[in-house]
Amino acid sequence: MTKANTKNADWTMVISPKSNMLSLQLEDIWRYKDLLYLFVRRDFVSIYKQTILGPAWFFIQPILTTITYTIIFGNVAGLSTDGLPKMIFYLSGVVCWSYFSDCITTISSTFIANAQVFGKVYFPRLIAPLSVVISKLIKLGIQFLLFIVTLLYYVIFESTEVSPNIYLLLSPVLVLLMGGLGLGLGLLISSLTTKYRDMRFLIAFGVQLLMYGTPVIYPLSKVPEEYRLLVTLNPITPVVEAFRYGFLGTGTFSVYHLVYSFVFTVIALLLGIVVFNRVEKTFMDSV
Amino acid sequence: MDMSEKIIEIENLSKLYRLGDIGTGSLKNDVQRWWAKLRGKEDPFMKVGAENDRSKKGQSDYVWSLKDISFSINKGDALGIIGKNGAGKSTLLKLLSRVTAPTQGQIKIKGRVASLLEVGTGFHPDLTGLENIFLNGAIMGMTKSEIKAKLEEIVEFSGIAAYIDTPIKRYSTGMRVRLGFAVAAHLDSEILIVDEVLAVGDSVFQKKCIDKMTKVRSEGRTILFVSHQLSAVKSLCKTGVVLENGKLRFQGDIDGALAYYATTNNSIKGQELKLGDLDRHQSVGQIKFERIVFENYPVNFGETIKFKLILQTQDHETLFSDIDMAVNINDRNKSCIVHCANKFLGKNFSHTDDQMEYHFEIENNLKPGYYYMTLFLRSKDVIQDWIEDQIILEIQGSNPYGYHSNGLIQGNVLPGFNISQVNSKVLL
Known part of the structure; x- marks a missing residue:
């Protein structure tokens, strides 16, 4: 009797209705790190299978966007670019912004996009959104190269004067902030989407709207005083501004703004994980 | 003693499902539920959950797909889960596989669980067979090195070595199933949960699957098996449980379970x-x-x-x-x-x-x-x-034969036959 009891005490897993809300299941995620890698690889490889241009799309997309912005916002609307060549100005904004917006849009459909797989087999659900943050990072890297090449071209052949400074070393922090923010908000939205599908429609134009509230197509310095606070409250604003400041020497850089972004990101991440953990256990019932 | 060690223990397991259109009015219910919780009361929607009987339309929007299920499974056991459609078999497997969480009760498990609710989960059509072996294996919980170590066996078992570098969107359904099962069959886990995967594929492959599972069982691993193919359940399992409308009706050896099921199963007869x-x-x-x-x-x-x-x-x-x-x-x-x-x-x-x-x-x-x-x-x-x-x-x-009792004659067919006693002495 006692022997049986001690024998039965060492269960390796207990499945119960509730789980620890803040548990990151880091141990579990570590065990599934190969899956994380394979998901990243799958996303990357499958994107350009059966396309003629293949990985070139990673370049074409930002270039076309930048050209469009140059024509519409630069030439037609005549928005200020802080004295920088329009191509450089918009490209820097587009590269930063598209990483954040890619992350948040893709992650916010995590549950719906993976319903088929989630419904059949267990693995730590966080693997799916994490793989998005990483695979989009590869795209960001490629686009960042494009930005550097374009910048060099302007400096060498067009004698554009830019003043890169020590703050460009902050880039990894900026990337972390964008990824973290995209992940946190994405998790939050994806969790809500499982129950209230309305969120799905909201996210599409919500992200679009947020872009206009971020200094992507205009410099923060040219924002009228009455809107300045509103734009600064946007946690992505300091990231874009700091990126431009570090590489180009223009823009508004403030440590306080960056700290604000950081705090915002941490809160969004925590909140996102709590809600995600709550939803992941039973979301299959409502999809 | 060792054989009777419990490997899975299920305690008062229940699962409540919401029927109909989820989304409309769910916000209202959420608010009510939250209000009840705040006052320390029971969830108002749990009370109304009806017993799961698909033939009748219940009054409630909520249904108990499983209700108060308790049983345990011993190490090395092969358990067949039997029941009609809607009895709660799939729900039980989903809970065991951690795809969804129970509403009440708990499951305690010792060891790694590999669940095969479907074969080829997560296959990506644009990737090759080989790439998909790795992807699918990892989804099932294998590490890359584990898969590499078994790669040759997996490819051989699937029988599609010639197409291993072809994107699987060019595969037939049968080939995908083979590939998926090949990966699944090589999972190293103490507990294997299998649902209906044998239904697809030709009979040669089905036999291969049964053989593989018999081998898994003989290695002392535990199998939970759900299938409508009662003959497969009978040949593979030692014990069985019968579920009916979300409740546990029978637990015991597999013959008993099949006999119980046969008496309650709605078969039909007539001209x-x-x-x-x-x-x-x-x-x-x-x-x-x-x-x-x-x-x-x-x-x-x-x-x-x-x-x-x-x-x-x-x-x-x-x-x-x-x-x-x-x-x-x-x-x-x-x-x-x-x-x-x-x-x-x-x-x-x-x-x-x-x-x-x-x-x-x-x-x-x-x-x-x-x-x-x-x-x-x-x-x-x-x-x-x-x-x-x-x-x-x-x-x-x-x-x-004109014998007085049919019951005393064994066998299923009664061919004409003759038996005569011949005196060999006379013939000589």
């Missing part, structure tokens, strides 16, 4: 039977068996069994050529006694019109009693319909 409402074994259903009409029912001993099958086409877009129609007559233990199919006669049918009837005449020396018929329909490679062991064939009469 003319509508087949539309019967449970189906996994099949596509573009054409279905609609009716079976016997010429005489019950059939007399020795009289040719004559009946016709009438089909109903659900999908009029498709041409159903290369029909493979089979009728089995099985005994009480679901073992096959007679197997008739048009392909054995070299006859090739195309079903172009529901006016086409299929007339069967089967010579008969079955012992009087009850038998179960299985109807099977395939067009090309696709299993269209499959009704297993639900139609009762009754043979009436006494034995041809």
Whole structure:
């Protein structure tokens, strides 16, 4: 009797209705790190299978966007670019912004996009959104190269004067902030989407709207005083501004703004994980 | 002692599902639920959950797909989970696989669980077979090095080595299933949960799967197996549980479980039977068996069994050529006694019109009693319909030998025979 009891005490897993809300299941995620890698690889490889241009799309997309912005916002609307060549100005904004917006849009459909797989087999659900943050990072890297090449071209052949400074070393922090923010908000939205599908429609134009509230197509310095606070409250604003400041020497850089972004990101991440953990256990019932 | 060590313990497990359109009004319910919780009261929607009976429309929007299930599974056991559609089998497997969480109660598990609710989960059509082996294996919880170590075995088991570098969108359904099962069969876990995967694939492959699972069992690993194919359950499992409307009705050895299930299973008998409402074994259903009409029912001993099958086409877009129609007559233990199919006669049918009837005449020396018929329909490679062991064939009469009791004669067939005593001395 006692022997049986001690024998039965060492269960390796207990499945119960509730789980620890803040548990990151880091141990579990570590065990599934190969899956994380394979998901990243799958996303990357499958994107350009059966396309003629293949990985070139990673370049074409930002270039076309930048050209469009140059024509519409630069030439037609005549928005200020802080004295920088329009191509450089918009490209820097587009590269930063598209990483954040890619992350948040893709992650916010995590549950719906993976319903088929989630419904059949267990693995730590966080693997799916994490793989998005990483695979989009590869795209960001490629686009960042494009930005550097374009910048060099302007400096060498067009004698554009830019003043890169020590703050460009902050880039990894900026990337972390964008990824973290995209992940946190994405998790939050994806969790809500499982129950209230309305969120799905909201996210599409919500992200679009947020872009206009971020200094992507205009410099923060040219924002009228009455809107300045509103734009600064946007946690992505300091990231874009700091990126431009570090590489180009223009823009508004403030440590306080960056700290604000950081705090915002941490809160969004925590909140996102709590809600995600709550939803992941039973979301299959409502999809 | 070691064999009776518990590896899974299920305690008061319940799962509540919401029926109908989720989303409309769910915000309102959420608020009510939250309000009840705040006052320390029971969830108002849990009380109203009806017992899960799919034939009746309940008053409540909520249904208990499982209610207060408790049992345990010992190490090295092979447990068959039996029940009609909607009995809660799939829900139980989902809870065990951690795909969804229980509403109440808990499950305690010792060791790694590999669950095969589907084969080839997460296959990406654009990736090659080889790439998908890694992806699928990792989704199932294997590490890259584990997969690498078993790669050769997996490829060989799947039998599609020639196409391993082809994107799997070019594969046939059968090839995908083989590849998926090959990966799954090589999972290293203490507990293996298998759901219905045997339903697809040809009979050679099905046998391969059963053999593999028997081998897994002999290695001392624990298997939980759900299938409508009762013969497969019988051959693989040692113990069984029967679920009915979300409740545990029987737990014990597999023969007991099958016998219990057979008595409660709704089989039908009669001269003319509508087949539309019967449970189906996994099949596509573009054409279905609609009716079976016997010429005489019950059939007399020795009289040719004559009946016709009438089909109903659900999908009029498709041409159903290369029909493979089979009728089995099985005994009480679901073992096959007679197997008739048009392909054995070299006859090739195309079903172009529901006016086409299929007339069967089967010579008969079955012992009087009850038998179960299985109807099977395939067009090309696709299993269209499959009704297993639900139609009762009754043979009436006494034995041809004139013996006083049918019951004392063993076996299922009563061929004419003669036994004579010959005195060898006289012959010399």
